[in-house]
Amino acid sequence: MEDEERYMKLNVQLRKRNSSQTSQLKCKDFSVLLHWYKILLGISGTINGILILTFISLILLGLCPSEWLKYQEKCYWFSNELKSWSDSYGYCSGRNSHLVIIQDQFEMAFIQKNLKQSNYVWIGLNFTSQKRTWNWVDGSPLASKIFVIKGPATKNSCAAIKGNKIYSETCSSVFKWICQC
Helix, strand or coil, X not given: XXXXXXXXXXXXXXXXXXXXXXXXXXXXXXXXXXHHHHHHHHHHHHHHHHHHHHHHHHHHHCCCCCCCEEECCEEEEECXXXXXXXXXXXXXXXXXXXXXXXXXXXXXXXXXXXCCCCCCEEEEEEEECCCCEEEECCCCECCCCCCCEECCCCCCEEEEEECCEEEEEECCCCEEEEEEC
């Protein structure tokens, strides 16, 4: 009987010891897992932060669509086909853009550099017979101090560039064109 009691005490002590060792092991295992979880969470957060910053910078930098050229804050697309002014206008509109609006001589120089020896090319300027003025497609008037239109302005006149000059042409003529966004 004494042996049984000793056996029972030893068995109970052994169970308590195993139980406390198991809980210590579980706590140690849990703290190791928690440590790795924190490291992985930090890495994941860093990667997400980098991706978000990259996305924001791409938006702020303003990328141009494929096959478009960037100059200053604008994107330009140069056609290889021939269309009338209104068809060219529609083509650009269908691509969330408009016929080019030339703001200054620097922009004109950029356009000339990229035209590759072209003949006439439509731009976003036409003559409105009601006001009897040249207006850009955004409604702003032509700054006559910067650009002079060569040729007569009639009710069916649209502007095309050739070289570094702007010409008044019949809107139904077919030329290449430049879209801008």
